[in-house]
Amino acid sequence: MDGNYIALVVALIVWIGIFYFVMKLDNKVRKLEKKVKS
Amino acid sequence: MWWKVLLFLVMSAMIVASFVTEIPQQQIGPASRIFYYHIPQAWISVLAFAMAMVYSILYLIKRSPEMDDRAVNAAGLGLLFCFLATVTGSIFARVTWGSFWNWDPRETSIFLLLLIYGAYFALRGAIADENRRATLSAVYAVFAFLTVPFLVFVLPRVLNSLHPSDSIIDKNLEFTMGPVVRVIFFTSLTVFTVLYFWLFNLAGRIRRLERSVVEEL
Numbered sequence: 001m002d003g004n005y006i007a008l009v010v011a012l013i014v015w016i017g018i019f020y021f022v023m024k025l026d027n028k029v030r031k032l033e034k035k036v037k038s
Numbered sequence: 039m040w041w042k043v044l045l046f047l048v049m050s051a052m053i054v055a056s057f058v059t060e061i062p063q064q065q066i067g068p069a070s071r072i073f074y075y076h077i078p079q080a081w082i083s084v085l086a087f088a089m090a091m092v093y094s095i096l097y098l099i100k101r102s103p104e105m106d107d108r109a110v111n112a113a114g115l116g117l118l119f120c121f122l123a124t125v126t127g128s129i130f131a132r133v134t135w136g137s138f139w140n141w142d143p144r145e146t147s148i149f150l151l152l153l154i155y156g157a158y159f160a161l162r163g164a165i166a167d168e169n170r171r172a173t174l175s176a177v178y179a180v181f182a183f184l185t186v187p188f189l190v191f192v193l194p195r196v197l198n199s200l201h202p203s204d205s206i207i208d209k210n211l212e213f214t215m216g217p218v219v220r221v222i223f224f225t226s227l228t229v230f231t232v233l234y235f236w237l238f239n240l241a242g243r244i245r246r247l248e249r250s251v252v253e254e255l
Binding site: 005008011015016022033036 | 236
């Protein structure tokens with residue numbers, strides 16, 4: 001497999017991982033904000 | 039919510055486009071594809087350090103803990119993106135110059151920036167009193183930013199450097215990039231900026247939650 005495509009797959013996996021982590025953190029913070037408000 | 043989905047899709051499309059379209063700089067070769075990531079990261083670090091300075095000034099005027107929190111968050115994210123720019127720059131250096139680190143003026147200046155903003159957090163960690171910590175670190179952040187234009191824009195251009203200086207515009211202030219490269223580059227710049235503001239907002243909300251929990255206790 002061409003090195004270019006390996007780099008592409010690695011970059012996509014890293015981005016999906018970062019996005020998933022930040023989304024999960026965002027949702028957790030939103031839940032806590034609701035709890036603190038109530 | 040819609041903009042997060044859009045951010046995900048546009049960033050993913052940008053990543054794919056950055057690897058499958060034409061090479062940005064033919065004379066450098068495929069390694070020049072890293073500039074779609076390296077330059078936006080360096081731009082975000084300058085933006086974040088500038089924001090840290092602005093919020094530090096606002097803290098010194100208003101004495102509001104929230105301004106201090108924002109300054110810390112901006113400096114932290116700036117340091118993170120500065121580190122990422124250093125890593126991507128080192129990978130580029132390894133491929134094109136044959137070594138990860140050469141103490142080139144550009145590498146030395148980014149290393150100094152990492153030290154300067156690392157010292158900001160060392161200073162904060164060394165002071166227990168909250169008001170004193172916020173005041174001293176705000177003054178430090180203002181002076182720290184004064185070095186940024188010199189280290190990022192002046193020093194590497196004054197001294198002889200291997201680092202490419204005409205990746206975006208040439209000496210006549212004309213774009214050196216082709217139309218496809220330009221679209222991918224500015225898309226990358228935009229999505230990285232949106233990602234930064236999302237992280238900045240999230241960090242601010244976490245600090246507010248921490249403060250409200252501490253106040254309840």
